[in-house]
Amino acid sequence: MTREREPLLVINGLRVAYGETEVVHGVDLTVERGEVVALVGESGSGKTTLAHAVVGLLPAGGEVVGGEIRFDGERIDSAPVRRLEKLRGSHIGVVPQDPTSALNPVRRIGDQVAEILRIHGRANRRTAALDAIRILDEAGIDRPEIRARQHPSELSGGQRQRVLIGIALACSPELVIADEPTSALDVTVQKRILDHLDERVDSTGAAVLFITHDLGVAADRADRIVVLRDGVIVEDGPTAQILTSPAHEYTAHLLAAAPSLSQPRTRRTAPRVDGSPLLSLQDVGKTFRAGGEKLVAVDSVSLEIRRGQTVSLVGESGSGKSTTARIAARLETPTTGSVRFDDTDISSARGKQLRDFRRRVQFVHQNPYLSLDPSLSVGDIVAEPLRAFGIGDRAGRRTRVAELLASVSLSGDVADRRPARLSGGQRQRVAIARALALEPDLVILDEPVSALDVSVQATILELLDELQRDLGLTYLFISHDLAVVRQISDEVAVMRGGQIVEHGEVSSVFDTPTHPYTRELRSAVPGQARTTTG
Structure with a gap:
């Protein structure tokens, strides 16, 4: 009898604390192979902390104090640092939230993309530079040959974010953890990047854990939405169900606050507009x-x-x-x-x-x-x-x-x-x-x-x-x-x-x-x- 494979990512009873303060409280979460899960919630709800715990990147003072995390059947919350370093980039791609602090300001963009390929043996020094230009092009970077020779300060915020997305996808990981990956992107490039992620999921069976405050992106892209509040999951279900029939009042509050393109400006009192x-x-x-x-x-x-x-x-x-x-x-x-x-x-x-x-x-x-x-x-x-x-x-x-x-x-x-x-x-x-x-x-x-x-x-x-x-x-x-x-x-x-x-x-x-x-x-x-x- 063939045993059914467990989900790609399994989180059971996860608790994370900073010193004496616990910020994630007994979270249970799974991500199936090929599934796109959107983790939504307000700033401070614990979304990024949960993602950092998965890949062993909690900041100083942060610690997993309970529960377990399994990736592709392997327990990783207690794995050695060297094992986590091998998983990150090669098997789990991470798109961090802030491109300004995530990119080295004194190194050229192309060198930073090529580095991830060389570290994980996907290219040698001769081929990595050419592969880096291809990756930048796939990530929606204009004139990638020129951009590869530039430093992060010479790119816009949106362009820097695209570079990070390219780095995360460079080694075709099985799981991509994307922490607010499109918050700095305009809608057309956002669509291109998200289409690219969709294609990767379809062609390789990769999974995506989306951390986002953009409910429009979650609505369009996620198979399932998980709502986090104050370190606790308050709702988890298929996207259509969450968006049309939210069971928790907090979810309803988030949906009501989301701006709509069909919603014109309303003012309680129109200001005086001078003609000059x-x-x-x-x-x-x-x-x-x-x-x-x-x-x-x-x-x-x-x-x-x-x-x-x-x-x-x-x-x-x-x-x-x-x-x-x-x-x-x-x-x-x-x-x-x-x-x-x-x-x-x-x-x-x-x-x-x-x-x-x-x-x-x-x-x-x-x-x-x-x-x-x-x-x-x-x-x-x-x-x-x-x-x-x-x-x-x-x-x-x-x-x-x-x-x-x-x-x-x-x-x-x-x-x-x-x-x-x-x-x-x-x-x-x-x-x-x-x-x-x-x-x-x-x-x-x-x-x-x-x-x-x-x-x-x-x-x-x-x-x-x-x-x-x-x-x-x-x-x-x-x-x-x-x-x-x-x-x-x-x-x-x-x-x-x-x-x-x-x-x-x-x-x-x-x-x-x-x-x-x-x-x-x-x-x-x-x-x-x-x-x-x-």
Whole structure:
């Protein structure tokens, strides 16, 4: 009698602790061969800790204190380090959450991809370089021959994430553990990467454990959804069942918070929109040189934003969105064209004129962990712009910091903490509070919610809406998430190859797009079947 093979990954009664604090409590989870399982839940629910426990990559202080983990019939939670190192990359591919910290900043991209092939005997020094270029191409990297010679700092966040996905798939592992693998990717490349994962599952029987806050991705790609809350699995079942008939109130809460492409922006009170443009870009261009080649990042972009408006830039990673935003903030000087702010040309502003301009325009970056100084307390971080411009004395600044933290719904005791002690959503609120310190006219937000789970994302978007209404703010919002853009925007400009290919009111652009690329973006948005049927 033939004995049936057990699932590829079996987790029984897993308990993980950091010191005296247990954070994963008796989790049971299986992943069958060829199955795609999505592990969803809010930030801090234990998703990443569970994944790290499987591959023996818990950070310092983390320890498996109970239960067992079996991979392909072998118990691995107590396996020697050398055995785990052999499994990682070759049999279990891991896509980490943060590409900035996962890639070596001083090594070329191609060398880092080739290294995994050589370590596991899949290529020699001569063939590894060519295989690395092929892997980068499969992962959706444009001009892979050039990118292979570049360093991580020369790639966008989305491109770095694609490199990590390529590394994880390089050795054709039986199991891929992907920790938020598409949070930094635009929808078209996201679709290509996820299609590639699907093909790998179909052709090799590989399994995927997806850790994601994107319920649209889970809806489209997962055979099964597992919902984790506070280190405990509260719901586990087939995808269709979880999405249409959630049994647990927490699951229903997550589904209600997920943005929808069919959901237009709603405001409790419409802001006053001034007819004259606050910001005007006229035929702006920006050219860089990389690897001896000329790269046109922005090509003849014209854009106007009126006071009280939210105008969004959408498009693929590398389309020129962030460079356009940096030009608007004068963090980059345009190669051609002009930037006018409040009817004054600031394209080549210097000294006092540039300093005055920067007091009125503030920037919220994509990754709050990197944009907040880890050595400073939250109070000092928020007060930093006030000190830089000589506003108030120490007591006055302390009072202002408390007001700013309250305005983004953070308690006063947060001021004494450092960024590492805050969740992703809390760190992003701190970044917004700092941006508001100088009472700016324009706030530029570059992917401000892309790394946040859906409930925190919904809270941040509601906060931005309230702040705009109460303070009369104007926003330039950069995102690859069309559903988020639909919720927050008045107008949207679609960028491709450094140019704006479509621009108009958000309902018009998304409901009746005229450009083929806009239609492609719209059709690639995950989870549309769920939003149209549910």
